[in-house]
Amino acid sequence: MKTLILLLTLTGSSALFATEIRSFADPDKAARYDRLIGELRCLVCQNQSLADSDADLAQDLRNEVYEMIAAGQSDAEAIRFLTDRYGDFVLYRPPIKPTTFLLWGGPLLILLFGGVMAWRYARQRKPQPLSPLSEADQDTLERLKKTSG
Amino acid sequence: MRFLIPLGVFLVMVIFLAIGLSLDPRNLPSPLIGKPAPTFQLSKVEEPSQALTPESFRGRVILLNVWASWCVSCRQEHPVLLELAQRQEVPIFGLNYKDQLTAARDWLSKFGNPYEASGFDQDGRVGIDLGVYGVPETFVIDKKGLIRMKHTGPVTPQALEKDILPLVERLKQEP
Numbered sequence A: 001m002k003t004l005i006l007l008l009t010l011t012g013s014s015a016l017f018a019t020e021i022r023s024f025a026d027p028d029k030a031a032r033y034d035r036l037i038g039e040l041r042c043l044v045c046q047n048q049s050l051a052d053s054d055a056d057l058a059q060d061l062r063n064e065v066y067e068m069i070a071a072g073q074s075d076a077e078a079i080r081f082l083t084d085r086y087g088d089f090v091l092y093r094p095p096i097k098p099t100t101f102l103l104w105g106g107p108l109l110i111l112l113f114g115g116v117m118a119w120r121y122a123r124q125r126k127p128q129p130l131s132p133l134s135e136a137d138q139d140t141l142e143r144l145k146k147t148s149g
Numbered sequence B: 001m002r003f004l005i006p007l008g009v010f011l012v013m014v015i016f017l018a019i020g021l022s023l024d025p026r027n028l029p030s031p032l033i034g035k036p037a038p039t040f041q042l043s044k045v046e047e048p049s050q051a052l053t054p055e056s057f058r059g060r061v062i063l064l065n066v067w068a069s070w071c072v073s074c075r076q077e078h079p080v081l082l083e084l085a086q087r088q089e090v091p092i093f094g095l096n097y098k099d100q101l102t103a104a105r106d107w108l109s110k111f112g113n114p115y116e117a118s119g120f121d122q123d124g125r126v127g128i129d130l131g132v133y134g135v136p137e138t139f140v141i142d143k144k145g146l147i148r149m150k151h152t153g154p155v156t157p158q159a160l161e162k163d164i165l166p167l168v169e170r171l172k173q174e175p
Helices: A002-011 A014-018 A027-039 A056-070 A075-086 A098-124 A135-148 B004-022 B072-087 B101-111 B125-129 B157-173
Strands: B062-067 B092-097 B117-121 B137-141 B147-152
Touching: A027 A056, A027 A075, A056 A075, A056 B125, B062 B072, B072 B092, B072 B101, B072 B157, B092 B125, B101 B117, B117 B125, B137 B157, B147 B157
Parallel strands: B062 B092, B092 B117
Antiparallel strands: B062 B137, B137 B147
């Protein structure tokens, strides 16, 4: 009994309990639905996707997405429905447009900046002039050359 | 001079973090600004045999306030709305969001009714069309039925005097 309880506790995740069970006639639609609700943000618990969130609104929006997908609408149409009402904020992957250029290009800019800094640093480092070998070192070198040769 | 670069980087980070801290993550821009209010037909909370539609306020500048009897912050903004209703500067319509009819009516009779009428949006469909994600929310709708502003969270006297009422006055001048 204890093992069973432990097993149930460990295998059931909260995300599993948050979503209701949906049935689709078409497995392709089920996959699309699962992907969509994982990619759309819940507006109440802003760091959770619709799939993860237990909020009332998330449940309503899952219903909307389910009905649209089941009715044969495309992913783009379902996403459009939500962005028309809630804005791009519902998308975890916002579209590339002038207001999001910095968001998408930022990492590249930082990489470029770091690259330029690293290159400048590497160029600035002058090779140190080698000091001539001392008498003793020279002897050791000659000895080593003989033994290895 | 070498310390200037890390200092500069640090200052830029401080500025960005300070901006990040001062932003309210719940205050999202609505894509509905400038767009027509969604069409709906709801029964009135006060008189369920009558319907509330956008036609009910066509041609007038109004506030549409989304509320519910279960919503704690709605209690907080309620006195502000009651006072505004008394001044008769702008009609207030209500959208009773995902509520029980009896609870909503009890709430209105207990705390007072600032609304010209409230639509009963039991399943929250109209709320979704309006992009409602946190009650209370208040929309300013112009004479043509376009949404001109959205205020998320309880209406405060400051928000009213500084943002909402000046906009209402401006919109009243529009044809």
